[in-house]
Amino acid sequence: MKLNRFAGRRLAWVLVAGVSASALAWTVGSPTSDTPSPSASSTAPVSSAPTPIARSSAMTLGPGIVIDQFGYLPSHQKVAVIRDPQTGYDAGDSLTPGGTYQVVNAANNAVVFTGSPVAWNNGAEDSTSGDKVWHFDFSGLTAAGTYFVRDRDRGVVSPRFKIGTNLYTPVLKAAVRTFFYQRAGQVKTAANAGTGWADGASHVGPGQDRNARLYSAKTNAATERDVSGGWYDAGDMNKYTSWTAGYVVDLLHSYLGNKPVWTDDYNIPESGNGVPDIVDEAKWGLDWLGRMQQSNGSVLSIVGVSHASPPSSATGPSYYGPASTSATLNAAAAYAIGSKVLGGFPAHSNYAATMRTRAENAWNWAVANPNVTFRNNDPANGSEGLGAGQQETDDYGRFTAKLIAAIYLYDATGKTVYRDFVDANYNQANLIRWYNYVSPYDANMQLALLYYSSLSGATASTATAIRNAYNSGMESQYLWGKITGKADPYMAYIPDYIWGSNAIKGVEANLYLDLRRFGVGNRSEADVMAAAGGYAHYLHGVNPFGKVYLTNMYSLGATNSTNQIFHAWFTDGSAKWDDAKNSTYGPPPGILVGGPNYNQWDWDSRCPGISAACGTERPRPPYGQPPQKSYKDFNDGWPLQSWPISENSNGYQASYIRMLSRLK
Structure with missing residues (x-):
C-alpha cells in the first residue's frame, strides 16, 4: 500500500x-496493575494515615490520573494530570477532583507531599483531547523513591512512578x-x-x-x-x-x-x-x-x-x-x-x-x-x-x-x-x-x-x-x-x-x-x-489514554504500554508476536508507535460489506474522536488498516x- x-x-x-503485511506486538514480563498495593510495612508518615485505596467507579473507560510511568528526575518539573472526559469514546466517565491531592510513598504508604489540583484554563474543555483537566504540581518532591498520586477524597490513584537519577x-x-x-x-x-x-x-x-x-x-x-x-x-x-x-x-x-x-x-x-x-x-x-x-x-x-x-x-x-x-x-x-x-x-x-x-x-x-x-x-x-x-x-x-x-x-x-x-x-x-x-x-x-x-x-x-x-x-x-x-x-x-x-x-x-x-x-x-x-x-503516559507509547515496556516500569504495532514481523494474528499481553512474546521493548492521527484513519471504503473483519461499524476510538484520542492499540491489516496510527518508523525512533x- x-x-x-x-x-x-x-x-x-x-x-x-x-x-502489504500487518503488524504485531509483544511482551516482556507481565503487565502490572494500574492500582498500587501499599506495603504493610510503615515508617513514620508525614501526615495522618492514608485512606484506603480504591478505584473510582466513575472512571471505567480511561484513567483518572496520568503520570510519567517511568518517573521523574529529581530537579525536573513534576505534574500529574487529572482528567474529566467531556467528548469522545470515554465521555461517560466522570471525575471531579477533590481538594486535596497526595503523593504517597509506595514502600511504606506514607504521605510525603500534599497539595491542591489547579484547573486548566479555568475549567474549560480542551478541544484537542475532549477533556477538562486539572494539574497537581509536586515538583517540590525530590527524594528518590517509588510513589503514586492519590485523590484523598475520591480514592482515585495514579500508576506508580519513580523519582531518581538515571531513570531513563x-x-x-x-x-x-x-x-x-x-x-x-x-x-x-x-x-x-x-x-x-x-x-x-x-x-x-x-x-x-x-x-x-x-x-x-x-x-x-x-x-x-x-x-x-x-x-x-x-x-x-x-x-x-x-x-x-x-x-x-x-x-x-x-x-x-x-x-x-x-x-x-x-x-x-x-x-x-x-x-x-x-x-x-x-x-x-x-x-x-x-x-x-x-x-x-x-x-x-x-x-x-x-x-x-x-x-x-x-x-x-x-x-x-x-x-x-x-x-x-x-x-x-x-x-x-x-x-x-x-x-x-x-x-x-x-x-x-x-x-x-x-x-x-x-x-x-x-x-x-x-x-x-x-x-x-x-x-x-x-x-x-x-x-x-x-x-x-x-x-x-x-x-x-x-x-x-x-x-x-x-x-x-x-x-x-x-x-x-x-x-x-x-x-x-x-x-x-x-x-x-x-x-x-x-x-x-x-x-x-x-x-x-x-x-x-x-x-x-x-x-x-x-x-x-x-x-x-x-x-x-x-x-x-x-x-x-x-x-x-x-x-x-x-x-x-x-x-x-x-x-x-x-x-x-x-x-x-x-x-x-x-x-x-x-x-x-x-x-x-x-x-x-x-x-x-x-x-x-501523560496523555488521555494514560498510555506509554512505547511497546512492551512492562518489565521497565510501565503499567499501560503499547501492545501492538503494525509491522511485518510483529504481525496481526501471530501466536508469538502479535500482542504484548496475549501472544507469547509480542514485539520487543521500546518501539515508538505512530500515535493519534486525527481524520487520517478510516477503514476500507467498501466496509462493512466487503469482509466480516470490518465488523459492523468503525471502531471508536480511533474514529470520530478529538485529536488526542484518535488512537487505538491495534495492528490490523486490511480492511481496518491500522498503519496510519500504529505503525512504527526509524524516523520516529530517532x-x-x-x-x-x-x-x-
Whole structure:
C-alpha cells in the first residue's frame, strides 16, 4: 500500500511506510496493575494515615490520573494530570477532583507531599483531547523513591512512578536497541535479541540483497549487486536511501548532543568494542549507504524486499531502484557527518577517510546532475511494488538536502567551497526566507544550520543570522508562547495530530533542547528541561489514554504500554508476536508507535460489506474522536488498516532517542 507520510508535511527523515503485511506486538514480563498495593510495612508518615485505596467507579473507560510511568528526575518539573472526559469514546466517565491531592510513598504508604489540583484554563474543555483537566504540581518532591498520586477524597490513584537519577537510562537503551531488531541481514542471537526475538539473518538467500537486481531489468544478471545490510525502514522491511541517511544523521547528533550518556553496553553484537553503541548503530546504517554508492559517486535510491514473519523466512527477490539526486545528497550528508564522528575513534580512522571520500564523490555527482528524480512504487515508471512509502522530494527538498550536505562536508573537510555554498544559500532556507520560521516540519534543515553556526570556521555574519533567526522563531507565540501559555493541558503542544504525531512530539522537544546545545537565546536550563520534558512525559503516559507509547515496556516500569504495532514481523494474528499481553512474546521493548492521527484513519471504503473483519461499524476510538484520542492499540491489516496510527518508523525512533538522551 502507498502511504502519504506526515500528510505531505515536509520532515525529511519521516517515514511510515505502509506494508502489504500487518503488524504485531509483544511482551516482556507481565503487565502490572494500574492500582498500587501499599506495603504493610510503615515508617513514620508525614501526615495522618492514608485512606484506603480504591478505584473510582466513575472512571471505567480511561484513567483518572496520568503520570510519567517511568518517573521523574529529581530537579525536573513534576505534574500529574487529572482528567474529566467531556467528548469522545470515554465521555461517560466522570471525575471531579477533590481538594486535596497526595503523593504517597509506595514502600511504606506514607504521605510525603500534599497539595491542591489547579484547573486548566479555568475549567474549560480542551478541544484537542475532549477533556477538562486539572494539574497537581509536586515538583517540590525530590527524594528518590517509588510513589503514586492519590485523590484523598475520591480514592482515585495514579500508576506508580519513580523519582531518581538515571531513570531513563534503561528506557533509552530499549529505544536504541530497536534499531538492532530492524537490522536486515543480521543474525539475531538469543544472547543479543532475547529468546523471543532470536532470528537468522534475513534477505541473504538467492536473488535477495547480496545479489539484488535493478527493478527494471529483473532478468539481467549483469545488474546484480550487493545491497545487503541496512535497516527495515518501519513496519515494512524495505530500505530507503534518503530516509536511512536521515536516521544516521539523527543518531550521530544524539551522540554529539550528550556524549557522556552514551555507553558501550547495549547488548548488540558490537558492544564492548570501545565505541559507544549509538555510534556502532549509526555505522551499521553507514555501511549500507556505502554499498548503495556507485563508482561515479551517485547513490541508489531504494531496495525493495519481500516480507515475512519472522524476517529470516522471507524468500522473495530483492530489487533496487536507480540513483537520484536527492538520495545522493542525503547520503553525502550522512557520509560526511559519519566521517567526522567516526574519525574521533582511532579504530575507525581509515573508515572515516573512506566516508569523507564517499561524501565528496556524492557531492560532485549531485552538482553535475541536479535534477535526477526517481519515484518508487509508481505505476508511471513501472516501479509499482518497489517499496511502499514515497521518498522522492521536490525542488525545495533537493535544495535543503544540498545545503545540509554542504554543512557537514565543510565540517568534515574544512574546504571553503562548501562554506561558500552555505554562505551563499542559507538565506533560502525557510528559517531565514520566511522570517524566523521555526517548525517541526523543517527540523533537519534547522538543526544543520545551527550546527554550522557552532563551527569555529563558520562565517561570523552567517552564524549570527542563523542564531538570531532561530531564537526569534522559538520566542514566537507558536513555540515558547504555547509553552508559557499552557496551550496543551497535557503539556506537550504540537500544531496538529497528523500521521506520526508521536514523532512530532519528539521533534518539538528537540527544538527546545537545541537552544541549550547550541547556546542560543537566554532561556534557563530549567525552563528548557521543563518544556522538553513535557513531551517525554506525554509519550510516557501523560496523555488521555494514560498510555506509554512505547511497546512492551512492562518489565521497565510501565503499567499501560503499547501492545501492538503494525509491522511485518510483529504481525496481526501471530501466536508469538502479535500482542504484548496475549501472544507469547509480542514485539520487543521500546518501539515508538505512530500515535493519534486525527481524520487520517478510516477503514476500507467498501466496509462493512466487503469482509466480516470490518465488523459492523468503525471502531471508536480511533474514529470520530478529538485529536488526542484518535488512537487505538491495534495492528490490523486490511480492511481496518491500522498503519496510519500504529505503525512504527526509524524516523520516529530517532527523534525520540535524541530527545530522551538529553533530559538531565
